[in-house]
Amino acid sequence: xxxxxxxxxxxxxxxxxxxxxxxxxxxxxxxxxxxxxxxxxxxxxxxxxxxxxxxxxxxxxxxxxxxxxxxxxxxxxxxxxxxxxxxxxxxxxxxxxx
Ligand code: HEC
Numbered sequence: 001x002x003x004x005x006x007x008x009x010x011x012x013x014x015x016x017x018x019x020x021x022x023x024x025x026x027x028x029x030x031x032x033x034x035x036x037x038x039x040x041x042x043x044x045x046x047x048x049x050x051x052x053x054x055x056x057x058x059x060x061x062x063x064x065x066x067x068x069x070x071x072x073x074x075x076x077x078x079x080x081x082x083x084x085x086x087x088x089x090x091x092x093x094x095x096x097x098x
Pocket of ligand 1: 034071094
């Protein structure tokens, strides 16, 4: 639990991503929970029960919405501080995960 809280703080503190690059954004904003490859096989991913994002059936628009607003009923929090362009870039990266 302590580890999860520490990671949440890191996620919250890294609110200003300069890179517009989807891969870099995913690494800094999402990988703590979803794992670098999006498969959620990290200790954090397992603790939070994340499903693999690789090969997701979600549309880019749905991914943008979940990333910016969170996923109700899960521990997926709204990721703050991303511009619309950054949300698009990160969603495109998620769609491309294999
Ligand atoms: C604090 C941990 C955490 C962070 C950070 C996080 N997620 Fe999640 N995410 C979750 C959890 C928990 C779920 C819910 C379980 C699931 O559906 O896999 C989830 C679910 C999702 C889903 C829905 C998957 C599905 O099949 O319904 C998407 C899409 C997603 N996250 C994208 C992102 C993106 C993009 C980022 C970065 C901008 C991100 N997440 C950052 C924890 C996190």
